[in-house]
Structures are given as C-alpha cells and as structure tokens.
Amino acid sequence: xxxxxxxxAFKIFGRRAPEALSxxxxxxxxxxxxxYGTAAVIDATFDVHEGExxxxxxLSGSGKSTLIRMLNGLVTxxxxxxxxxxxxxxxxNAQELRNIRQKHVSMVFQHFALLxxxxxxxxxxxxxxxxxxxxxxxxxxxxxxxxxxxxxGWEDHVPAQLSGGMQQRVGLARALASDTxxxxxxxxxxALDPLIRREMQDQLIDLQQRLGKTxxxxxxxxxxxxxxxxxxxxxRSGEIVQIGTAEQILSxxxxxxxxxxxxxxxxxxxxQASSLMRRASVIVSASAGPRQTLHSxxxxxxxxAFVVAEGRRYMGVVKDRAALQAQQEGSETITNVIDPIPSxxxxxxxxxxxxxxxxxxxxxxxxxxxxRLVGVIPRVSLLEAMSSHNGNGQE
Numbered sequence: 001x002x003x004x005x006x007x008x009a010f011k012i013f014g015r016r017a018p019e020a021l022s023x024x025x026x027x028x029x030x031x032x033x034x035x036y037g038t039a040a041v042i043d044a045t046f047d048v049h050e051g052e053x054x055x056x057x058x059l060s061g062s063g064k065s066t067l068i069r070m071l072n073g074l075v076t077x078x079x080x081x082x083x084x085x086x087x088x089x090x091x092x093n094a095q096e097l098r099n100i101r102q103k104h105v106s107m108v109f110q111h112f113a114l115l116x117x118x119x120x121x122x123x124x125x126x127x128x129x130x131x132x133x134x135x136x137x138x139x140x141x142x143x144x145x146x147x148x149x150x151x152x153g154w155e156d157h158v159p160a161q162l163s164g165g166m167q168q169r170v171g172l173a174r175a176l177a178s179d180t181x182x183x184x185x186x187x188x189x190x191a192l193d194p195l196i197r198r199e200m201q202d203q204l205i206d207l208q209q210r211l212g213k214t215x216x217x218x219x220x221x222x223x224x225x226x227x228x229x230x231x232x233x234x235x236r237s238g239e240i241v242q243i244g245t246a247e248q249i250l251s252x253x254x255x256x257x258x259x260x261x262x263x264x265x266x267x268x269x270x271x272q273a274s275s276l277m278r279r280a281s282v283i284v285s286a287s288a289g290p291r292q293t294l295h296s297x298x299x300x301x302x303x304x305a306f307v308v309a310e311g312r313r314y315m316g317v318v319k320d321r322a323a324l325q326a327q328q329e330g331s332e333t334i335t336n337v338i339d340p341i342p343s344x345x346x347x348x349x350x351x352x353x354x355x356x357x358x359x360x361x362x363x364x365x366x367x368x369x370x371x372r373l374v375g376v377i378p379r380v381s382l383l384e385a386m387s388s389h390n391g392n393g394q395e
Contacts, residue, residue: 001050002047004048007081012036053228056068085181105182106183121155124146149172151169163196230245277377315338317362
C-alpha cells in the first residue's frame with residue numbers, strides 16, 4: 001500500500017514557469033529552459049510504500065531537497081499531484097494541510113532546527129505542543145521518544161549543552177513523539193562526524209524495525225543510501241533517472257550517470273546473500289534412506305544433498321561418501337551421517353560470508369528467520385562477485 005504517491009510532479013522557480021513547463025513536457029531538459037526559470041523537479045513519478053525507507057539521492061542541485069519539501073506542502077508543485085495518505089496536497093485547503101503536517105507527517109532537518117531557549121524535553125514535545133496536547137501527556141510521549149533515541153536523562157538540558165549528534169537525536173525524538181505515520185528526513189545525518197553518522201544510521205534502522213514508520217530519506221551519500229534504503233531514487237538535474245533496490249542499481253545501472261555513481265561501491269558491502277543464492281539441486285528429508293539419497297545425488301550429478309526436517313527447517317548436509325558409507329553399514333536413514341555445516345541468513349552481507357565459503361567445499365546453505373532452507377550459494381557465485389568487484393580496479 002502506498003503512503004505517498006507522486007505523479008508527474010514539476011517544480012519550476014521563476015516568473016515564466018508556465019512557458020518552461022510547456023517546453024519540459026515536450027521533452028526539454030533543465031538546461032534548455034534556463035531562460036524561463038529554474039526547473040528543480042521534472043516529471044517526478046513514484047510511490048512510497050507503507051513501512052519502507054525510500055531514499056532520494058543526488059548531487060547538490062539535483063532537486064532532491066525541493067522534492068521532499070513538496071511531500072509536506074512546504075513547496076507547491078507547478079504541475080502534477082502529491083498524494084499523502086490518499087489526499088492530494090495540491091487540492092486541499094490550508095487547515096487540512098496543517099492537519100496533515102501535525103498528525104501524519106514529521107520532518108527531521110539537516111541542521112537540527114532545535115529551539116535554543118527550550119529544554120530538550122520541550123523541544124522533543126514541541127510538535128505535540130502545537131497540536132494542543134496537555135503538558136503531562138506530551139512530556140510522557142517525549143520521554144518515551146528520547147529514551148528510544150538514547151537521550152534519557154538529558155530532558156532538562158538545553159541544545160547548547162549537547163553535541164551535534166545529541167542534538168540530531170533530539171530532532172529525531174521530536175519527530176517520533178509526534179507519532180506520525182511518515183518521517184521526512186532531509187540530509188538528516190550529513191552534518192555529523194562519520195562515526196556519529198554511522199551510529200545514527202544504525203539507530204534509524206533499529207527504530208524502523210521496531211516502529212515500522214514510512215520514511216523518505218534525502219542524502220548525497222551513495223553509501224548511506226545503499227545502507228538505509230529499501231529502495232533508492234537517483235536524481236540528476238531535477239529528473240529521477242532510476243528507482244530500484246541497491247542490488248538492482250548495482251547490477252543494472254540505468255545509464256552512464258548511474259554507472260559512474262556506483263563505480264566506487266564495493267558490492268560485497270551492499271549485496272545480501274539472497275542476491276546470489278540459487279535453488280538447491282538436491283534436498284532430502286532427515287528421514288530419507290541412504291539408497292534414496294545416493295540415487296538423487298547421481299541423478300543430479302552433485303556431491304552433496306541438503307537435509308531438512310519438517311517445515312523445511314535446515315539440519316545439515318549429507319555428502320555422497322557419507323551416504324555410501326551409511327548404505328554399506330545397513331543404516332535405514334541418513335541421520336547419523338548428517339554434517340551440520342553452519343547456515344547463513346538470507347540478509348547477511350556478502351562481505352561477511354566469504355570465510356564460511358572457504359571453510360567448506362559445498363554450497364553455503366541459506367536460511368530465513370525461521371531457519372528454513374531458502375537456497376544455497378555456490379562458491380563460484382561468490383568468486384564471480386569478488387572478481388567483478390576487483391575487475392573495477394578496486395581491492
């Protein structure tokens with residue numbers, strides 16, 4: 001289900017915007033219409049699904065900040081529609097727009113936007129204060145939000161007493177305390193030191209897993225986009241040139257611009273095990289006999305079978321020699337010759353599973369959250385991923 005739907009949205013700054021719009025709709029680009037105005041957003045169309053982190057990234061001047069401000073009505077589109085929670089922001093009155101901002105959409109800014117004369121708890125509860133929530137209730141929500149972002153105990157301090165990272169945590173707590181469905185984050189971590197930035201990214205991922213908010217996150221940092229985004233939209237000169245998952249963008253860049261963007265990204269730090277896994281050639285039940293197992297191995301010309309229990313829960317691997325030994329010993333099942341080779345999770349990053357591949361001579365078993373076998377990764381696939389990366393001249 002889409003929380004935000006943007007259709008053919010344009011934003012042109014300048015007195016001759018209608019003329020620029022007409023040219024853009026005919027196929028002109030931002031450079032072509034400079035004489036008429038500044039085309040900040042050109043024909044943007046996308047959905048943001050409920051509960052996802054949708055990252056918009058691009059260089060300075062690409063239009064990403066204008067785009068996010070269109071999503072809460074701070075900037076009115078020249079043409080097109082912006083729907084939030086099913087309501088078109090271009091067709092509602094000022095009171096309805098205020099209601100959406102107060103109850104449905106919160107924004108976290110790059111430079112914190114804290115009120116310097118107010119305490120931490122008053123800053124965190126500011127959105128609720130504007131909604132008319134009485135003090136005891138808004139303080140209770142603010143304390144809960146501050147605890148979620150690691151700022152419990154700092155309620156009575158003022159912003160000047162906090163580091164940059166702490167101030168940004170208060171800004172995030174303010175958005176969480178308002179308990180809106182949607183968070184808009186405009187370069188929220190770019191003013192922070194690298195270590196603090198990484199911590200804030202970790203915290204955002206953790207909060208998202210717990211709260212399931214719908215988040216639109218603006219950044220110029222590709223690594224940040226790849227790390228945070230369920231899907232990523234790449235902008236250039238006002239236009240969205242590609243939308244996809246990190247894996248889709250890495251494997252199928254839309255053009256040379258995107259290809260140059262991703263040139264320095266190590267796919268091993270972005271791609272997950274699920275992107276390389278294949279269907280296991282032979283899967284047998286733990287109750288299977290050695291004769292049946294050997295027959296399947298010969299039929300598929302593979303040296304090992306993956307053993308599962310009821311519900312496809314992964315148990316281990318039986319190699320051909322072990323199955324043959326069990327048959328010669330007259331065993332009725334393969335239970336005693338199962339090798340419990342450790343599995344990897346489907347969300348594990350490739351960078352973290354190379355050691356496991358080296359330790360074993362069979363494909364790596366891949367499981368889901370319930371321990372069910374969902375696929376395997378042949379060693380050759382890992383080697384191809386590594387060589388593809390090294391082929392770009394990187395280490």
